[in-house]
Each structure stands twice: as C-alpha cells, then as structure tokens.
Amino acid sequence: MGGRRARRRAANGRQPNLPPPSPPPRALPAHFRLCARSTSGAEPESARARGAGAERGERREGESAAAGMGEFKVHRVRFFNYVPSGIRCVAYNNQSNRLAVSRTDGTVEVYNLSANYFQEKFFPGHESRATEALCWAEGQRLFSAGLNGEIMEYDLQALNIKYAVDAFGGPIWSMAASPSGSQLLVGCEDGSVKLFQITPDKIQFERNFDRQKSRILSLSWHPSGTHIAAGSIDYISVFDVKSGSAVHKMIVDRQYMGVSKRKCIVWGVAFLSDGTVISVDSAGKVQFWDSATGTLVKSHLIANADVQSIAVAEQEDSFVVGTAEGTVFHFQLVPVTSNSSEKQWVRTKPFQHHTHDVRTVAHSPTALISGGTDTHLVIRPLMEKVEVKNYDAALRKITFPHRRLISCSKKRQLLLFQFAHHLELWRLGSTVATGKNGDTLPLSKNADHLLHLKTKGPENIICSCISPCGSWIAYSTVSRFFLYRLNYEHDNISLKRVSKMPPFLRSALQILFSEDSTKLFVASNQGALHIVQLSGGSFKHLHAFQPQSGTVEAMCLLAVSSDGNWLAASGTSAGVHVYNVKQLKLHCTVPAYNFPVTAMAIAPNTNNLVIAHSDQQVFEYSIPDKQYTDWSRTVQKQGFHHLWLQRDTPITHISFHPKRPMHILLHDAYMFCIIDKSLPLPNDKTLLYNPFPPTNESDVVRRRTAHAFKISKIYKPLLFMDLLDERTLVAVERPLDDIIAQLPPPIKKKKFGT
Amino acid sequence: MVQLRPRASRAPASAEAMVDEGQPASEEEEAEHGLLLGQPSSGAAAEPLEEDEEGDDEFDDEAPEELTFASAQAEAREEERRVRETVTAPSRPACPSLYTILEKLTTASQTNVKKSPGKVKEGNDSKKVKVQKAQSVSQNKSYLAVRLKDQDLRDSRQQAAQAFIHNSLYGPGTNRTTVNKFLSLANKRLPVKKAAVQFLNNAWGIQKKQNAKRFKRRWMVRKMKTKK
Numbered sequence: 001m002g003g004r005r006a007r008r009r010a011a012n013g014r015q016p017n018l019p020p021p022s023p024p025p026r027a028l029p030a031h032f033r034l035c036a037r038s039t040s041g042a043e044p045e046s047a048r049a050r051g052a053g054a055e056r057g058e059r060r061e062g063e064s065a066a067a068g069m070g071e072f073k074v075h076r077v078r079f080f081n082y083v084p085s086g087i088r089c090v091a092y093n094n095q096s097n098r099l100a101v102s103r104t105d106g107t108v109e110v111y112n113l114s115a116n117y118f119q120e121k122f123f124p125g126h127e128s129r130a131t132e133a134l135c136w137a138e139g140q141r142l143f144s145a146g147l148n149g150e151i152m153e154y155d156l157q158a159l160n161i162k163y164a165v166d167a168f169g170g171p172i173w174s175m176a177a178s179p180s181g182s183q184l185l186v187g188c189e190d191g192s193v194k195l196f197q198i199t200p201d202k203i204q205f206e207r208n209f210d211r212q213k214s215r216i217l218s219l220s221w222h223p224s225g226t227h228i229a230a231g232s233i234d235y236i237s238v239f240d241v242k243s244g245s246a247v248h249k250m251i252v253d254r255q256y257m258g259v260s261k262r263k264c265i266v267w268g269v270a271f272l273s274d275g276t277v278i279s280v281d282s283a284g285k286v287q288f289w290d291s292a293t294g295t296l297v298k299s300h301l302i303a304n305a306d307v308q309s310i311a312v313a314e315q316e317d318s319f320v321v322g323t324a325e326g327t328v329f330h331f332q333l334v335p336v337t338s339n340s341s342e343k344q345w346v347r348t349k350p351f352q353h354h355t356h357d358v359r360t361v362a363h364s365p366t367a368l369i370s371g372g373t374d375t376h377l378v379i380r381p382l383m384e385k386v387e388v389k390n391y392d393a394a395l396r397k398i399t400f401p402h403r404r405l406i407s408c409s410k411k412r413q414l415l416l417f418q419f420a421h422h423l424e425l426w427r428l429g430s431t432v433a434t435g436k437n438g439d440t441l442p443l444s445k446n447a448d449h450l451l452h453l454k455t456k457g458p459e460n461i462i463c464s465c466i467s468p469c470g471s472w473i474a475y476s477t478v479s480r481f482f483l484y485r486l487n488y489e490h491d492n493i494s495l496k497r498v499s500k501m502p503p504f505l506r507s508a509l510q511i512l513f514s515e516d517s518t519k520l521f522v523a524s525n526q527g528a529l530h531i532v533q534l535s536g537g538s539f540k541h542l543h544a545f546q547p548q549s550g551t552v553e554a555m556c557l558l559a560v561s562s563d564g565n566w567l568a569a570s571g572t573s574a575g576v577h578v579y580n581v582k583q584l585k586l587h588c589t590v591p592a593y594n595f596p597v598t599a600m601a602i603a604p605n606t607n608n609l610v611i612a613h614s615d616q617q618v619f620e621y622s623i624p625d626k627q628y629t630d631w632s633r634t635v636q637k638q639g640f641h642h643l644w645l646q647r648d649t650p651i652t653h654i655s656f657h658p659k660r661p662m663h664i665l666l667h668d669a670y671m672f673c674i675i676d677k678s679l680p681l682p683n684d685k686t687l688l689y690n691p692f693p694p695t696n697e698s699d700v701v702r703r704r705t706a707h708a709f710k711i712s713k714i715y716k717p718l719l720f721m722d723l724l725d726e727r728t729l730v731a732v733e734r735p736l737d738d739i740i741a742q743l744p745p746p747i748k749k750k751k752f753g754t
Numbered sequence: 755m756v757q758l759r760p761r762a763s764r765a766p767a768s769a770e771a772m773v774d775e776g777q778p779a780s781e782e783e784e785a786e787h788g789l790l791l792g793q794p795s796s797g798a799a800a801e802p803l804e805e806d807e808e809g810d811d812e813f814d815d816e817a818p819e820e821l822t823f824a825s826a827q828a829e830a831r832e833e834e835r836r837v838r839e840t841v842t843a844p845s846r847p848a849c850p851s852l853y854t855i856l857e858k859l860t861t862a863s864q865t866n867v868k869k870s871p872g873k874v875k876e877g878n879d880s881k882k883v884k885v886q887k888a889q890s891v892s893q894n895k896s897y898l899a900v901r902l903k904d905q906d907l908r909d910s911r912q913q914a915a916q917a918f919i920h921n922s923l924y925g926p927g928t929n930r931t932t933v934n935k936f937l938s939l940a941n942k943r944l945p946v947k948k949a950a951v952q953f954l955n956n957a958w959g960i961q962k963k964q965n966a967k968r969f970k971r972r973w974m975v976r977k978m979k980t981k982k
Contacts, residue, residue: 128909130916147915149908168856171915189915205853215918262927282922305929324923355936357923741933741952745924748931754942 070660071437075428075730079447080417080719082405082734083742085125087371089134091142092362094314099362099369100142101377102131105420105460108144108154111398112554113364115595117379118614118650119402120554123154123161124478125420127458133174137198138181145186147171151196151203157552159525160478160507165203167194176219176228185228187216193230193239209244212237220271223316227291229277231266236279238291248294255283256301268310270319280307280321286331288345302329302347305747309370311363320368322358325747327351328370328380353378353397356746373744375399391646399717399736400669402598403555404652406720406732412470412488413724414450415732420460423475425451425493428730450493455482467513472534474520476508481522485537502541505530509571512558519581521567523556529569531581543584550574554596559609561602566623568609570597576611578623588626593617601654605661612651612666616644618675631677638681643688644709647671655722667721672731674710682707689713 085103092099099111106125112118130147137143142154149171150164169188176185177198184196184203191212196203218231227247230237238248254260265282272278276297277289284303289296305324312319317333330349336342356373363369366385371377377398386393405418417424427448433441455461455477464475473484483498510523520532520539527547533540549572556571566587570576575592579585595613602609608629609621617640620632628636649669657663664675671689682688689711715721720732821829924930938950 128912130912147912149911166856166860168853170911173915189911205857215915265922306923737937737951740937743933745930745932746936748929749936749939751939751943754939 070727072727072729073431073441074715075724075728076715077415077426077428077447077730077732078735078738079426079449080406080415080424080732080734081738081742082417082419082719083739084375084399084401085420086356086359086373086375086743087377088131088359089144090360090362090369090371090377091134091136092311092364092369093136093140094365096140097364099364099377100134100136101371102134102144104130106131106146107460108134108142110142110156111377112596112614113367113379116614116616116650117396117398118554118596118598119398120596121156121159121552122555123159124460124462126460126478127421130171132172133176135175135177135184137177137184141198143175143177143184143203145172145175147173149188151175151184151186153203158527159509159552159555163202165196167196167205169194173215173217174219174230176221178221178225179223180225183225185219185221187219187230189215191215191232193219193228195241195244207244209239210246212246218266218269220269220277222271222275222291223273227271229269229271229279229291231269231279231281233263233265236266236269236277236289238277238294248291250277250289250294250296252279252281252287253283253285253299256285256299265306267306267308268321270310270312272312272316278310278312278319280310282306284323286310286321298345300347303327306357308357308359308372309361311361311369313363314365318363320361320363320370322354322361322370322372324357325749326354326356326358326372326374328353328358328361328368328378330368330382351378351380353380353395355740356743373746375739375743396648399739400649400719400734402650402652404720407465408720408722408724408730409466409468409470410722410724411468414466414470415720415730416464416466416473418461418464418475421455423451423453423455423461423464423473424449425453425466425473428724451495453484453495456480463508463511465511465513467517468515469517472513472517472520474511474513474522476506476511476522478507481505481508483520483539496537498537498539504528504544505532509556510558512560514560514564514581515562516564519564521558521560523558523569523571527552527572529556529558529567529579531567531584545569545579545584545586548572548574548577548586548589550592557597557600559600559602561607561623562604563607566602566607566609568600568602568623570600570611576600576609576621578609587623590619590621593619598650599652599654599666601656603656603661603664604658610654610664610666612654614650616640616647616651618651618664618666635681638683641682641686641688641709642684653720653722657723657726659726665721665723667718669718670716671711671713672715672718672721673712676708676710679706679708682709 085105085107087101088104089102090099097112097114099113100108101111102108103125106127106129107122108125108131109119109122112120128148129150129152131144132147133145135143140156142156143151144154145151145167149169150166151172152164153162154160155162167186167188169186169190169192171189172186173189174187177183178185182198183206184198186194186196188194191214193209193212193216195206195209197206212230212232214233216230216232220229222228226241228239228241230239234252234254236250236252237246238250239245240247252264252266254262254264260283262282266279267282268280270278271291275291277291279287279289281287284301284305284307286300286302286307287296288298302321303323303325307321307323309322310319319331320328321331322328328351329347330351331345332348333343334346334348336344351368351370354370354372354374354376358370358372360372361368361370367379367381369377369379379396379398381393381395383389383393407416407418408414409416413428413430415426415428417426427450429443429447430445431441432444435441453473455475457477457479459477459479462476462478464473466473470488471486473486475482481501483501485496485498487494487496504524504526505522507525508522509525512521513519514521518534519542520534522530522532524530529545531542531544533542551573552571553573554571556569559568560566560581565580565582567579567581568576568590569579573592574589576590576597578587578590580587590609590611593613595615595617597611598614599612600609602623607623609623611619611621613619618635620629620635621627622629647668647670651666651668654664654666656665662677664677666673666675686707688709690706691712715731715733717734717736718731719734720730722730724730922928934950934952938952941948941950
C-alpha cells in the first residue's frame with residue numbers, strides 16, 4: 001500500500017534531509033522576551049528552540065490590529081523549506097514592457113512591468129534543461145537555448161513550449177536575435193556560430209559561420225546587422241555576417257596588467273553602432289575595442305572578481321554591468337568637459353542590491369534590471385529617466401513568489417507544500433494551553449511531517465492542491481496529472497494513486513477541490529476548464545468548459561463557492577468568467593480590468609466574488625445579482641489609501657470568516673489584513689497602519705482612528721495565511737535569512753579588521 | 755605592402771564534428787561537402803591545393819613546367835569556377851545539407867518511438883532509441899544515415915559543460931567563501947562583537963545524541979522495573 005515514492009513519517013517532526021540550521025533571529029522581538037520571562041520553565045525552551053531554528057510549528061496567540069476583530073490562536077509555521085532557484089537570464093521586451101526571466105531549474109517567468117511588476121505567466125522547468133540564453137524576437141516571440149543543445153520557442157498564448165530544435169553543435173552557450181528580429185544567432189560548445197532564420201511558425205537553419213577554437217560564450221549583433229562580436233575564452237572574434245568569416249580576432253589579457261594562469265573567460269560582449277565592442281570578462285575588466293582595427297581602446301578594472309553580464313540601452317548612451325560580488329555598475333556616455341562635443345564612457349553609479357553573483361542584467365529605457373544567484377530580481381529605476389518622481393521610481397526587489405505554493409486542509413489541519421520535484425504534507429501541532437495577547441504557547445503535540453511525495457520524471461510540478469477534507473491530493477506536471485487518495489487510520493496515513501488519468505488533464509495551470517471534496521476543477525493550459533467528479537476511490541469526467549474568446553493575459557486562477565454552485569476563472573482579457581456548476585453553463589462575466597488578477601475567492605453565504613488585482617485594487621462582485629456590490633462601489637468612489645496602493649507585493653490569498661460575513665481576510669508577503677466592511681473607509685489623511693491603540697486612549701480617539709482596514713505586520717515574510725476555524729489562524733513564514741543560508745558560496749569580501 | 759593571406763577556413767572540420775551522430779557513408783558526399791564548405795573567399799588559398807596535385811603527378815617524369823604566376827592563377831580560378839558550377843548547380847536539390855539530414859534523422863527516430871505500442875514513459879523517449887535506421891531521401895540513394903545511441907553522448911557533453919561553468923565560477927582559483935562567513939562579517943565589525951550567524955551546528959554529533967537518547971530511555975525502563 002502506498003505509492004512507491006511516498007515515505008511515511010513517524011511523529012517526529014523532523015524533515016528527511018536536514019538542511020543546514022537556519023540562523024537565529026537577529027533580535028528577538030519584544031513580545032517574545034516578555035513571554036519568556038512571564039511563563040513557566042517549559043516556555044523558554046520552545047521560544048529558544050524556535051530561535052535555534054528547529055523546524056517546529058508553534059502556536060502563538062495574537063490579536064489582530066484592533067478590538068472587535070476577535071482573538072485568534074496563530075500557528076506560526078516556519079518549516080516550509082522553500083528556496084527559490086537562482087536567476088540565470090533576463091530578457092527585456094521594449095514594445096510590451098515585459099521581462100522574461102529564466103532560472104537555473106529551467107523555469108521561465110514572464111513579468112509585466114507595467115502591471116506593477118506582476119509575474120503573469122510562467123513555464124515550468126525541467127531537470128535536463130539548463131537554460132543559458134533567453135531572447136525576444138520580432139512579434140513577441142520568446143526563445144531560449146541551453147546546455148542540452150536545443151533552441152526552444154515558448155507559446156505565450158497556449159502557455160506551453162511550441163517546439164524544441166536541436167542545433168547539433170553541442171551545448172549552446174549564447175543566443176542573440178538580430179536587430180531586425182528575423183534571425184537568430186547561436187553560439188555553441190564546439191566553437192561554431194550558427195545562423196537561423198525565424199519563419200512564421202518555426203526556425204530554420206541557414207548556415208554556419210567560421211568555426212572557432214573554443215566555446216562561444218557571448219554574442220552580440222551590430223545594430224545594423226552586418227557584423228557580430230563573439231566572446232570566447234581568451235579572445236573575442238568579430239565576424240562579417242554576409243560571408244560568415246572572422247574579420248578580427250582580439251586577444252584579451254588574462255589579468256589587468258599582469259600575468260595569470262587562469263584563462264580569461266569573456267562573459268559578455270556588446271556591439272555599439274559606432275563600431276565599439278564592449279567586453280566584460282572574468283578578470284574583472286570592462287574593455288572597449290575598436291572593431292574596425294581590432295585593437296583595444298580602453299580598459300577599466302572594476303572588480304576583483306568576474307564581471308558576468310552586460311546590457312546596453314537602446315540609445316547607446318548608457319550600459320550596465322553586473323559583477324560576481326553582487327555589485328551592479330552603471331556606465332554613461334558623458335561629455336569630457338561641460339561644453340565639448342567629445343564624449344567618453346564613465347562609470348557613474350554602483351549599486352549593491354545583491355549578495356551573490358549577478359549573472360544577468362538588462363537595460364530598459366527607464367530602469368536597470370539585475371538578477372543572479374541570490375534569487376532576487378532587482379529593478380532599479382533611474383532617477384534621471386523617470387518623469388514623475390513618485391513611488392513608481394522606487395527600487396523593486398522581487399523575492400517571493402507571486403502565486404500560492406501552499407494549500408491547506410482545514411478539517412484535518414494539514415498543510416501541503418509544493419516544491420519543484422516533491423510535495424510535503426505536514427500536520428500542524430496542537431496545544432492545550434491558553435494565554436493572553438502576545439503569549440507564545442507551548443506545543444503539546446509537535447508538527448508532524450506526514451508525507452514526502454516525489455514526482456516521477458524530470459519535470460517540475462506546476463500546481464498542486466489538497467482537498468478540504470484531506471483525502472485527496474492532486475498535482476500536475478507538463479506531461480502528466482497525478483491524483484492520490486489518502487486514508488487515515490488512527491495515526492497512520494496510507495496513499496493510493498488513482499491510475500489512468502485522462503490525457504486532457506495534464507499540464508494543468510490550476511487545480512481546485514470543491515468544499516465538500518466531491519468535485520475537482522482543473523484549468524488546463526489550452527484554456528479549457530474541466531470538472532471531474534470524485535467518488536470513493538474513482539473519478540468521472542463531468543464536463544469541460546471550452547476556452548472563451550479573448551487572449552490569455554495571465555495564468556488562470558480558480559475560485560469555487562462553498563455551496564459548490566459557482567466557479568470563477570480568471571486569466572483572459574475578457575474578464576473573470578463565472579460558471580454555474582450545477583447547470584454547467586456560463587453565468588456571467590465580470591467586466592475586464594486592465595491589470596491581471598492576483599487572487600480570487602467567493603464568500604460563503606453571500607456568494608460575493610472578491611477579486612484582488614496587481615495594482616492593489618480589490619473588487620467585490622455579487623454573483624447572484626451579476627453586479628458589483630454597494631460596498632465595492634463605495635470603495636471605488638473613495639479610492640484606496642495611498643499607502644495601500646504603494647505596497648510592493650501582490651495579494652496572493654483571500655479567505656473569509658465563517659461566522660462574520662463582513663470580514664475579508666487577505667494577505668501579501670509583508671502584511672495581512674482583515675477588511676471589516678461595516679466600519680468606515682480610511683481616507684488619505686488617516687493612519688492606515690494603526691495597531692491596537694493603548695487602552696488609556698479615550699473612546700473618541702479610538703473611534704476616530706478605527707477604520708475598515710485592520711493590518712498586522714507581525715508575521716512576515718508571509719507565504720500563506722488562512723483561517724483554519726473560527727479562532728485559529730495559520731501563518732506560514734519564510735525568513736529571508738533561511739533562504740540565504742542555503743545559497744551557493746559568494747565571493748569573499750575582505751574587510752579591514754576581520 | 756605585404757598582402758596577408760586570409761586564414762584558411764576551419765569549416766571542413768565542423769562538418770566532421772557534426773557528423774558525430776550520423777555518419778554519411780559515401781566518400782563523395784564528404785568530398786563534396788569539403789569542397790563546398792571549404793571554399794575560401796579568394797582564390798589565393800585554393801592555389802596551393804591545386805598546384806600540389808599537379809606537382810606530384812609530374813614529379814617522376816621531368817622537370818615541372820615553367821608557368822608564370824598570372825597564368826597559373828588564372829588556370830586555378832577557372833578550375834575552381836568549373837568545379838563550383840558542376841557541383842553546386844545540379845547537386846543542391848539532390849544532396850541536402852548535413853543539417854537537414856540530421857533533422858530528418860531526429861524526427862524519424864521520434865516518430866518511430868511514438869509508434870511503439872504500450873505506454874512509453876514520456877521522460878525516457880530518447881533513451882530507448884538504440885539503433886534507428888532512417889533511410890534518407892536522396893535521388894540516387896547513395897548513402898544510408900544511421901543513428902546510434904546518442905543520449906549518453908549528449909548527457910556527457912552537457913555534464914562537461916556544467917562542469918566547466920562550475921569550475922570557472924566555484925573552482926580552484928576563485929575567491930569564494932561560505933555563506934556563514936559572508937553574513938557574519940557585519941557581526942564581527944560591530945563595536946560589540948556578536949557570534950556568527952550560523953553559530954550553532956545542529957548537525958554535530960547526531961549519532962551520539964541519538965545513542966544517548968536511546969540509552970536514557972532504556973535506563974528509565976530498567977529503573978522503573980527494579981523499583982517495582
């Protein structure tokens with residue numbers, strides 16, 4: 001019994017492969033110290049144990065921001081060992097203002113920079129696909145090439161990989177699209193540079209250029225498309241595109257004015273329209289070459305470690321380079337004296353937003369984009385290019401995922417964690433103690449690691465879900481769909497896989513179970529929505545809603561009502577569709593909004609659909625009435641508080657209180673909020689974040705400052721927050737230090753005195 | 755002024771390298787490719803080839819003909835032009851380039867695998883390709899392109915490439931440090947020095963701790979028994 005890959009876990013609470021111990025929090029917050037002093041001997045042990053980083057869940061009683069919200073016991077979970085993969089390449093598309101990001105596990109994500117930097121689409125990774133280059137071509141086509149020797153095109157509408165073409169040159173190290181966008185150049189391991197023609201539905205091999213001695217690690221086209229520069233190991237070649245022969249071979253010094261045994265790897269080249277070739281290499285140099293004569297013009301030594309990436313702006317008056325120490329340098333073309341016409345390249349700004357190697361940079365018209373091994377995507381708008389100096393010009397650092405990786409079974413208090421290649425099922429601990437606000441309660445029963453489910457095959461898991469009753473687990477990869485039935489006997493758990501899944505269910509973008517766990521809703525990447533009936537140990541395909549008209553704007557999100565009548569699906573440009581599940585037809589469509597949906601949920605009794613968008617707008621739409629609710633209209637008329645709209649991270653989960661229909665609970669990465677629809681809305685002058693005011697304040701003051709948005713920033717960074725029952729919350733946190741502790745080694749920085 | 759001879763093109767070597775996976779059986783095919791791809795842009799590099807052949811033939815009999823440079827060059831150019839015309843014009847449709855052959859081989863092998871009955875595991879498609887014969891379409895059927903087991907070759911190349919990257923970024927000679935030391939730098943420079951970020955090593959002595967726990971449990975049980 002049980003799947004071959006599932007391992008049952010005893011009540012130990014330890015994870016199977018123990019990651020390096022997470023560091024203790026730098027400074028214990030005030031309420032922890034308080035409770036360590038005030039409670040009994042058992043108490044400090046649990047507080048300290050948390051401090052030392054043991055993976056235990058702890059109950060903690062906390063009160064939401066103001067009186068009247070009620071008291072909750074909070075399960076504070078830190079045993080979700082989520083480590084994102086490092087960023088390997090970024091590619092910026094000017095026409096649509098979108099950024100494609102490829103990570104080391106093969107995932108490619110597409111961010112919409114105009115929609116508040118929201119990740120709208122992603123293509124799941126693959127173990128054997130080691131992407132090394134990413135580029136956009138004409139007509140919004142996205143190509144990637146990697147060490148498996150294949151060039152892949154991504155279909156941004158169908159959200160799958162259109163095709164993969166083998167270049168027959170060994171592992172591919174670099175790829176560049178021509179300035180016209182109709183040709184693709186690929187640099188391979190065997191030293192050959194191959195030219196491909198981009199046809200409307202595929203790419204076609206055109207010819208090879210002269211083969212070089214060592215692998216071609218970087219490529220750049222001249223803006224006119226007549227020449228290319230290729231960086232290799234210890235030299236840079238300039239090719240003439242028409243003849244395919246190497247015009248110049250420029251030897252790169254291994255060390256700046258010195259001798260070194262290590263080969264100099266030219267990590268990046270850029271070709272400017274005046275014939276200058278800029279190269280960055282592993283010795284820490286940025287060099288300017290003249291391609292007409294093949295000679296070195298200028299050499300800058302900017303780092304003690306490799307300079308790994310370069311990106312030039314379209315106007316060619318500035319470029320950005322990223323180093324292995326995590327520093328990003330901005331170079332600008334500046335006049336020599338204030339009224340001379342002669343210009344020179346000057347290193348103007350250093351930015352230190354990364355701790356590890358910056359493997360890739362991009363230059364948009366107004367911002368510098370960088371990403372690297374420390375998994376952050378940093379977008380730094382340039383102040384001189386930004387027209388309106390408001391909050392839009394602030395630094396954006398995207399660290400946490402913009403979608404939910406955790407699902408929860410409320411009845412059995414289970415959490416399902418989704419990783420790239422496995423799923424983990426944990427049961428929350430329990431406590432019998434009680435306390436007052438701010439106490440940390442000792443656990444009588446530890447959190448239990450019930451299941452470690454490995455996926456078969458090299459593909460990453462796209463999405464996963466556990467049913468509310470806890471008896472079904474479903475997850476999907478690109479080629480397969482898996483459904484498991486769980487049986488609980490006393491303290492044991494057994495797993496049984498449902499075999500013979502229909503082929504149309506694979507490559508699901510979103511999976512959702514109905515509240516009573518009898519129906520399974522699957523949104524496939526072809527746009528269709530499938531309803532599957534589950535009964536006992538078997539399933540039956542009930543219905544498939546075909547894709548509606550409209551282009552795919554973002555990944556599909558699903559929401560189902562608790563009575564099982566209504567199903568909402570987002571993701572297309574037509575708006576959010578609401579389907580009647582009992583009658584199996586489309587009920588209505590919420591009017592389209594120009595920002596993608598980040599979270600959706602349907603309220604239990606009123607059947608109001610609450611939608612959160614990436615620009616931090618929240619709408620409430622009444623499904624039975626087919627119109628926005630009065631409260632929503634009031635909010636829209638007044639507008640949200642300016643601090644609410646300036647939040648960086650999108651709302652990823654919305655839930656409701658079963659007994660209080662006026663409350664909406666939502667959270668993003670750095671706060672969670674309970675919206676009380678019965679209280680007045682804040683205007684721009686009131687304090688948005690007002691934690692529980694001291695009791696000695698007069699009632700008048702308290703009434704004046706009380707408003708509908710009760711925000712708490714106690715638990716952060718939050719990956720997931722939900723209401724388990726009327727008096728219990730669960731908060732899954734992921735401290736940044738725990739992620740950093742598991743990253744690859746950074747470059748050594750020598751500091752005086754250490 | 756010295757006119758430097760342009761470098762001899764290395765393209766013929768690339769044709770052989772691509773032929774690792776599929777080997778065209780006929781020699782004339784190879785020779786045609788060599789000639790096709792190896793055409794240098796000017797006639798100057800072609801000269802030595804032609805002259806050498808002529809020289810070998812006439813070496814035994816008598817002293818070689820005295821030719822002026824210009825006439826020899828003109829002859830060589832004409833020869834080259836003739837050869838190019840005869841080779842390129844008719845043979846292009848009949849002799850597809852190496853790239854298209856390789857493409858046909860890969861698609862043929864993929865369709866063969868798909869046709870195989872039963873549920874083939876998707877992830878292991880190419881691994882199951884042992885020897886796939888693909889008859890390439892050619893007007894005179896002069897060659898047979900055979901694809902041998904190549905997934906291992908591809909994997910080994912990919913691994914070699916990843917080893918190269920790993921060595922160049924994290925190998926010897928790079929100045930790397932551990933994450934613990936990196937994050938603890940700040941702690942060491944404070945006016946009141948603090949401990950390192952990962953001061954506790956919870957993975958130390960796991961076996962000892964487990965033994966101790968087991969022993970304690972057994973001792974308790976024994977103690978309870980003797981007390982009774």
